[in-house]
Amino acid sequence: MNFHISYKAQRMFLILGFLIVPLALLVTFSLYPAIKLVLYSFTSWNGLTTSYPWVGLHNYIEIFRNPALFGVFIHNFSYFIGGLVQNVIALGFALLLSKKVKIRNGFRSILFIPYMLNAVAVVYIFQFMYQDNGAINTILRVVGLGALATDWIGNNHVINWALAFVSLWEYFPFNMVIYLAAIQSIPEDMYEAALLDGASAWQTLWYVTLPNLRAIIQVNLLLTVSGALEAFNIPFIMTNSAPAAATFLTQTMNVAFVFNNYGLASAMAIVLLVIVVLVISIQRKIVGGGDDVV
């Protein structure tokens, strides 16, 4: 006799046994901390003492009243625009690489490299290039565009764009590879039909390729937009979160750890979360796209 347990009993054991550890991890490290965050956001806890004075909505009001807090979203805006440009560039390269370009794979391999570099190393390389006598100003002067040379990190008008460019440079390959795969999966006969109808290259792009990419564009935008709203590493490493480059997340960490106002910082984190979800929903409405993507 073997020890056959009925499938029904097995099922129960399996469901419980397989889910308990992963769910415990999920609850412990994602959901439970998130709930705590919500609770903290209604207190003026300083992060150190054991007293949690209840302040109601005060922290939320403070976020919108204090321009030093909500105002920094203007810096995130650069990353947002950078993210859109990043998608256009990635899509552009994907379109070029999808055609029968000779040595296509060679181009693709090189263009993808930035994504494989360590994020901290990338920031230092760009910080070095952005120096006053750095590579970028030097090359601008060499090619006679010396007038464009500037203090990339010191000039308030360009700093956030300079930082957003680092993000663009590092992450466009990621979007590019996804676009490329999606373009290549569009059935060939759709293009043949368009050709028979006498469609121009632009018309084919507009009426065949892009509509087929709608869902993928949606995914890519979702990733870049939430990335833009949560920008942290680049300003943190390159400028030590200086005022001209502070983003909402660097400011949140500042409030929590420099000014010991953990309650307010928690409220800022919740606001950020809500904004991310809102922006994503709005974007879904605009770009459309099916339920087949998350």
Place this chain on the structure above:
Amino acid sequence: MTTKMTKLTGSIAKYMVLTIGVIVVVFPLYIAVVNSLKSNADMNRLSPLQPPAHPDWQNYVTAWTGGTLGSAFLNTFFIIVLAVVGNIVFGTMVAYVLGRFNFPFKRVIMGAYLVAMFIPTMTVQVAIFGIIKNVGLFDTRYAMVLLYLGTNVVQIYIYMQFVKRIPVSLDESAMLDGASYFRIYRSIIFPLLAPASATVAILQTIAIYNDLYSPYLYMPSTNLGVVSTALLRFEGPYSAQWNLIMAASVIIAIPLLLIYLFLQRYIFAGIVNGAVRE
């Protein structure tokens, strides 16, 4: 005739755009490598665009020892291996159960994973910190392993998609042969999920290799640096010496580039699988 002309100019334009792209990508790498090989004197004398006449490899030695990069690589490797194996095991288990069975609270569980994806991990660190401390793992590499197991949840979605594509008839015929559910998981589902596991391994490796803030927070001991934190700590005292920082940056870039060189195809496929969920 004219169409041929437009085609030609079109193709020239195409190559020009691609070449510009390649230049923009390669230029920073060139700058990093060239300047990592300059002596201090060359740094002062030459423009950042000029390569040194005599490469000075000493910078790499200083970066390696001063940045304690050796132990940083070991720690990073250790964390990646454990976290990736854990994520694959747990991910396949969850996806199998959620993908094959119906039971109460299934939708709640799926919803919980969705919510977890949107929580910016950085902002919940104080709450997580208490947990890591309470299990006595603070300032150990296991803290990071556990954290990645708990907060990196994207693989659940990847696995769910792949599980759906495995025909249920395979399960059924195994059941006719008297296989247990666990056996079905072990000998059918898990092996057939191998491509998804490759995707998960690739995405997680890249994510963990690049993570800065969590290891910075949970492993403050100087001997517990990972590559990102080791580079950050090295930069402080040497922030004037770009040749050294570039050398350290190049060293840290090499491992993933090597992996890329050999596993390019899988990496592309992995990224696509991770983003596209049909």
Place this chain on the structure above:
Amino acid sequence: MLYCENEKGDLEVKKWVAVASITGVSALVLAGCGTQNAGASANNTSQTGAASQAVKTITVLTNRTDMQANGMLKKYAQAFEKTHPGITVKWQTFVDNSTVQAQMNGGTYPDVMLILPNITPNELPQFFVPLDTLGLDNKIYFKDFQSYGGHVYGIPTFGDVNGIVYNKAAFKKAGITSPPTTLNAFYADCAKLKKHGIIPIALNYTDKWPLANWTDTLPNVIAGNPNYLNTMVQSKAPFTPNSPMGRALNIVDTIVKNGWAEPDWKNTNWANSKTLEAQGKVAMMYLGQWAIPQIVSAGTTSSNVGFFPFPATNQGKPLAIMTPDWELAVNKHSKNIPAAEELVKWMVLDSGYPNYAGGLPPVKGMKSNVPQIQQLYAQAKVVQGVPSTTALTQLENTSQIDINGGGAVQTVLNAPNFTSALQQLNQQWENAASLSGQ
């Protein structure tokens, strides 16, 4: 730390037990039980294991990443371990206060700590053990800087006196024969230096901490009162242009507006500037005497570096205020409090660190090895600093004005308009004051 390094095999097993136990802990959360107790017991089991080991490991926090890179930390640990068998020292460095703060939030922080600037005196007993019993009280200066309720919680690593560290050759090149003694003369010298192609004064904006002197020392110097900052809590508008704080900020703003700071002043750091000052490309920096040996070792001679008090006003001898640098404290939750206390004592009395760091030795009778300090003393009225009150630190935190860490200077310098920047600070201050008044 909780674990001993030498017992590797056992350690690995314990960690795995802990990994396994967390899943149990979380299962309890799922079932609706409290995590606190379950977590604490898991914690205790792992700690009792470590406490029974013969070798005690203490973790020690330091801000000196440079000493990690040049191997000095290792040497200090070895020197201590040699005279204190049975104790192992494990260093922790930090780049950013926030990570240390997060450790304190979580209740797990190094055995020997540095007291962060935004900890208020009344919070000290919550984190650290009183160090009155170390027997250092009568031997050291600055003993009451980190104290509360009559107990001492922090022992200074060394003392600082702030002033302008300058390159003598650069001054000579610009035709400046003696250091300025009035603010107007200082401005005139800046102009001369700039005319001779020398950067008059480096601010090190990106590092942020080098800016702190402009708001946490200079206003006291201007007011001629080392306690001035503490009196700010009584003012509704301490940032008006004529207040000592306003005047201090105005000086640094004037420097920037006239181009007397680094040309790329928003992208500058101390590590770079010390080399530039050693080379005479930068003439001055407003820092402590500790900077002098570092500038010297960055490539010049000690005789080429001078030190004078900041000529904050146009009349009278300026104040030079002596304050403690980072202060060492012992973690209240440490398993090895006696060992940690031994290390604190050793760092102050026997390590030689105060002199290595170029500090004023905190021990009475011990001589500083920075000769330039005498030059500064000769030109200033030397006074002891006054510790920040709880009220001041709390108001700084609530108003989110970073006076101690240099953040406020960054904000003002970055603002397009100086006057409105001060108004904004006053506004934040008033809002915070009315809040805490409730």
